[in-house]
Amino acid sequence: MDGTVLNSIAAAERVWTTWANRHGLDVASFLPTIHGRRARETIAALKLPGIDPIAEAEALLKAEAADLDGIIPIPGAVAFLQSLPPERWAIVTSAPRELALLRIAAAGIPVPAMMVSAEDVTHGKPAPDCFLLAAKRLGVEARDCLVFEDAPAGIAAGEASGAAVMVISATHVHPVVTQHASIATYDALGVATDDNGWIALAQSRAAA
Numbered sequence: 001m002d003g004t005v006l007n008s009i010a011a012a013e014r015v016w017t018t019w020a021n022r023h024g025l026d027v028a029s030f031l032p033t034i035h036g037r038r039a040r041e042t043i044a045a046l047k048l049p050g051i052d053p054i055a056e057a058e059a060l061l062k063a064e065a066a067d068l069d070g071i072i073p074i075p076g077a078v079a080f081l082q083s084l085p086p087e088r089w090a091i092v093t094s095a096p097r098e099l100a101l102l103r104i105a106a107a108g109i110p111v112p113a114m115m116v117s118a119e120d121v122t123h124g125k126p127a128p129d130c131f132l133l134a135a136k137r138l139g140v141e142a143r144d145c146l147v148f149e150d151a152p153a154g155i156a157a158g159e160a161s162g163a164a165v166m167v168i169s170a171t172h173v174h175p176v177v178t179q180h181a182s183i184a185t186y187d188a189l190g191v192a193t194d195d196n197g198w199i200a201l202a203q204s205r206a207a208a
Contacts, residue, residue: 001093001100003035003150003171005077006107010070015063019056023048036151038094038124061096071106074170076186081110083191088199090114090134094124094153114138126156131163146201155180 002008016034020027025046034042039057081089090112093100097117104111114137121129128142135142147158150168155178158165167182169175176182183189183203190202 001091001095001103004074004148004154004168005081005091006071006073006103006109007171008071008103008107009035009171011067012064015060015067018063019060023051036094036125036149036153038118040118041124061099064099065102068102068106071103073107073109074168074185076189078108078110080186080189080191081112084199085193086113088138090116090138092116092130092134092147094118094130125151125153126160128157128161131157131161135161135163 013031017027020030039060040053043053043056095118100117116130116134123129131147132142135145142161142163145163146166147163148166148168149155149158155165165180167176167178167180169182169184188203192200194200
């Protein structure tokens with residue numbers, strides 16, 4: 001979701017910067033680690049003494065839910081999602097469901113019929129559990145899915161699930177070196193369904 005169909009980086013980094021400063025972290029080196037992972041796992045990885053990752057994550061959720069300024073859709077994402085059959089796609093996010101729905105509304109993104117959020121899995125990205133669960137709920141095999149991702153943890157999770165991966169680079173400050181197909185926006189991405197019911201994607205020649 002974040003960085004893939006909507007851009008909430010400014011809001012997220014405002015909240016996490018305040019948190020990082022309170023705990024004496026180097027903000028510049030810490031902020032790149034927050035994207036694509038559940039808050040509890042980001043905090044646990046720091047191994048800060050006397051810190052309860054779950055309690056801290058709950059406090060961060062409240063702060064992020066209160067800061068929705070500047071959340072916008074990735075260019076072309078709204079039209080692209082609206083062009084997909086509702087029962088054929090899902091949002092798979094490391095954000096808690098409450099925050100995900102708030103950000104979806106703030107960005108004007110269509111609410112998915114299926115969503116897997118932080119609460120739904122024991123192991124978050126880069127573990128593949130979230131994508132495997134989404135595929136199961138959609139009634140398909142993960143290997144028959146295409147995962148859209150922007151962050152290293154999400155890309156790794158998509159790879160581990162066996163799905164194909166498309167990298168979204170709209171929010172990347174630096175070029176991403178990847179073996180996967182990559183697009184900056186959804187503006188030139190078209191959708192069609194073939195005779196066997198498979199969804200096919202195509203870029204216009206101007207964007208290719």
